[in-house]
Amino acid sequence: xxxxxxxxxxxxxxxxxxxxxxxIFVLAPLxxxxxxxxxxxxxxxxxxxxxxxxxxxxxxxxxxxFGHAVYSGLGAYIAVHALNFIGKGTLHFPVSLLxxxxxxxxxxxxxxxxxxxxxxxxxxxxxxxxxxxxxVFACVLMFPGFFGGEGGITTNRVVGSAVLGVxxxxxxxxxxxxxxxxxxxxxxxFALTQTxxxxxxxxxxxxxxxxxxxxxxxxxxxxxxxxxSAFFAGVAGSLSCINYEIVSAENVSAxxxxxxxxxxxxxxxxxxxxxxxxxxxFTLFAIALSSFTKAWLLYLGLFFLLMVLYAPGGVAWLVAxxxxxxxxxxxxxxxxxxxxxxxxxxxxxIGLVGSVEMLYHAALExxxxxxxxxxxxxxxxxxxxxxxxxxxxxxxxxxxxxYAMQFVQRRWDxxxxxxxxxxx
Amino acid sequence: xxxxxxxxxxxxxxxxLLFMLSSGLTLVFSLMGVLNFAHASFYMLGAYFxxxxxxxxxxxxxxxxxxxxxxxxxMLVERxxxxxxxxHGHVAELLFTFGLAYLIEEAVHLIWGRAALPYHVxxxxxxxxxxxxxxxxxMYRVFMMLISVSMLVAVWLTLTRTRIxxxxxxxxTHPDTVQALGHNVPRIFMxxxxxxxxxxxxxxxxxxxxxxxxxxxxxxxxxxxxxxVVVGGMxxxxxxxxxxxxxxxxxxxxVSLDWTLAGLLTTLGFSMGPDTPLWSVxxxxxxxxxxxxxxxxxxxxxxxxxxGLMGTRDE
Numbered sequence: 001x002x003x004x005x006x007x008x009x010x011x012x013x014x015x016x017x018x019x020x021x022x023x024i025f026v027l028a029p030l031x032x033x034x035x036x037x038x039x040x041x042x043x044x045x046x047x048x049x050x051x052x053x054x055x056x057x058x059x060x061x062x063x064x065x066f067g068h069a070v071y072s073g074l075g076a077y078i079a080v081h082a083l084n085f086i087g088k089g090t091l092h093f094p095v096s097l098l099x100x101x102x103x104x105x106x107x108x109x110x111x112x113x114x115x116x117x118x119x120x121x122x123x124x125x126x127x128x129x130x131x132x133x134x135x136v137f138a139c140v141l142m143f144p145g146f147f148g149g150e151g152g153i154t155t156n157r158v159v160g161s162a163v164l165g166v167x168x169x170x171x172x173x174x175x176x177x178x179x180x181x182x183x184x185x186x187x188x189x190f191a192l193t194q195t196x197x198x199x200x201x202x203x204x205x206x207x208x209x210x211x212x213x214x215x216x217x218x219x220x221x222x223x224x225x226x227x228x229s230a231f232f233a234g235v236a237g238s239l240s241c242i243n244y245e246i247v248s249a250e251n252v253s254a255x256x257x258x259x260x261x262x263x264x265x266x267x268x269x270x271x272x273x274x275x276x277x278x279x280x281x282f283t284l285f286a287i288a289l290s291s292f293t294k295a296w297l298l299y300l301g302l303f304f305l306l307m308v309l310y311a312p313g314g315v316a317w318l319v320a321x322x323x324x325x326x327x328x329x330x331x332x333x334x335x336x337x338x339x340x341x342x343x344x345x346x347x348x349x350i351g352l353v354g355s356v357e358m359l360y361h362a363a364l365e366x367x368x369x370x371x372x373x374x375x376x377x378x379x380x381x382x383x384x385x386x387x388x389x390x391x392x393x394x395x396x397x398x399x400x401x402x403y404a405m406q407f408v409q410r411r412w413d414x415x416x417x418x419x420x421x422x423x424x
Numbered sequence: 425x426x427x428x429x430x431x432x433x434x435x436x437x438x439x440x441l442l443f444m445l446s447s448g449l450t451l452v453f454s455l456m457g458v459l460n461f462a463h464a465s466f467y468m469l470g471a472y473f474x475x476x477x478x479x480x481x482x483x484x485x486x487x488x489x490x491x492x493x494x495x496x497x498x499m500l501v502e503r504x505x506x507x508x509x510x511x512h513g514h515v516a517e518l519l520f521t522f523g524l525a526y527l528i529e530e531a532v533h534l535i536w537g538r539a540a541l542p543y544h545v546x547x548x549x550x551x552x553x554x555x556x557x558x559x560x561x562x563m564y565r566v567f568m569m570l571i572s573v574s575m576l577v578a579v580w581l582t583l584t585r586t587r588i589x590x591x592x593x594x595x596x597t598h599p600d601t602v603q604a605l606g607h608n609v610p611r612i613f614m615x616x617x618x619x620x621x622x623x624x625x626x627x628x629x630x631x632x633x634x635x636x637x638x639x640x641x642x643x644x645x646x647x648x649x650x651x652x653v654v655v656g657g658m659x660x661x662x663x664x665x666x667x668x669x670x671x672x673x674x675x676x677x678x679v680s681l682d683w684t685l686a687g688l689l690t691t692l693g694f695s696m697g698p699d700t701p702l703w704s705v706x707x708x709x710x711x712x713x714x715x716x717x718x719x720x721x722x723x724x725x726x727x728x729x730x731x732g733l734m735g736t737r738d739e
Contacts, residue, residue: 058515116723122514127653128654128726130647131650131719131722132719135716138716138719141715142708261519261522265519295530297526298530298533308516308520309509
């Protein structure tokens, strides 16, 4: 008689968390019926899968990849061809499950390229992944027969017989398809972090030498992790193929790879939900901001650089370190320093944005027009006054932010000290 | 024969230019463990600075001042940014330089616009220098080789014959001991980083005039330099030298050759035609495949000789 004692209480917090996530996915499009919001949400869903899959490499296994778009892009190409075959009637497959095809394609390409890239880790891995990315991008332009050259391959997602009235004609149906896949992939990727493989990936990230001594082949752990991550990247790629009905060379480009890296890092690589936050922020940056200004890439780059320098754990980390303070009911002590810092930073940002916008105006769009309309202000970029004002704002804001951050730091240190004394 | 000689000269001059880039990258990598993603951005900045200076004072002032400016900028980047993220490890450093590359490209858009700049070879160097068989060979290509070689000799002499060079070499392998002996190792790092940036800037000055000066020049050359460092062996200067010449010649030769796999197989006795399976693969011309070849070499090298041509460390 061998009985194993099991203690498995109901993890209420987890059920609540996932339930709320599902609810958000279902309810999100109901708050706004504008098509713009729906586009935004669909893109967010796709990028959430993509950046979570990227974080399987960067955050969980310590592999900094500059070529992750290879897997999502090639997955998208396979998916677009599959979708075209479904359209012609040569292939019978439900469109809803198309991401499975793309995912498997990603898995196959991951097993091919990953064999080469995962031979190395760290910095060398980063360089090789960049090289592979460039190689695939060049190949895509070399074979216009399969990849469609610069123009890419177009498709039509309204094919096959409608299941329960779902044709994927209206954008709302596509959104719910993306949301469903995003939710499933989130759960799957979270579950993966709880498996022995997920734990070994963390070990290989933190101390590969020890992992080898325990008897694990670090290269194989990295390889498997990369293949699985490539699967989810392929899923994200095929969802983007369904969403946009076009796949072009841009899908495998270094711009895409850099984008997912930035999104993931901004969100935070150390925590599972970090990339989700990052995907949301990045999409807001990319879509919302790019409709206002052409300098959005510059702002994104600056934001990224500031995060690398001052908050290497990303936004998720910034949120997570507030929780113990909140629990100890000390967050109110920080309200005043925080609001000061935010105010100072806002002044700095206004000065920066003003200067940059005027520079852009003078350099790029100066087709005779030298005036910018800002909130009813008519600014002439040829006169020195606006330049002086924005520079002064930038300088004063910067200095003020510096002092405010020192203030925040002092308060923060006092609170941390107090918390530690309570603990001991 | 004539074609071969001209292409060989072109390949060697391009390869030497690539080595000016990869030598700085390799030195910085072996000294600090930092893979400088923004290295090609310094190359681009060199070209843009030189253009700006050349509009004021002419080409020659740009040749001297622009690399110095880029070097100063490199030192500033090391001092202000890189040293701060150093504590977070190599991945953080790589991410920092990645963000920097992003930012430099956008800043170049901001200041000089998106179009290519009219940055040309100076009149004194424009024209043929000598004849190879019947075709004239441009003087500027020879000038490029001259600059690259003299710069490399200068770097080599600095590294092996001067006091600071010996300290740098010692810091490569034993930074702690060098520090204990009273040398300021962080300052050496800063100098080397600035020096590498200045070399890249110089390559940009002469390369920008020979090829094209536009905001995509960093992205065009950056991955190639990475390939060179991997193929040559991480941290090996000699390896980087041979890999640069190899890739330089390979790229120059392949863009002007129309060989195809189908042609090769036909001469071997196979009958090939548009009906053959995978015809789109067999009929790719070597000139079409040229952009892929460096990466292909990198992949093959990683499979068959993972430490590169002359690498000493295998992870």
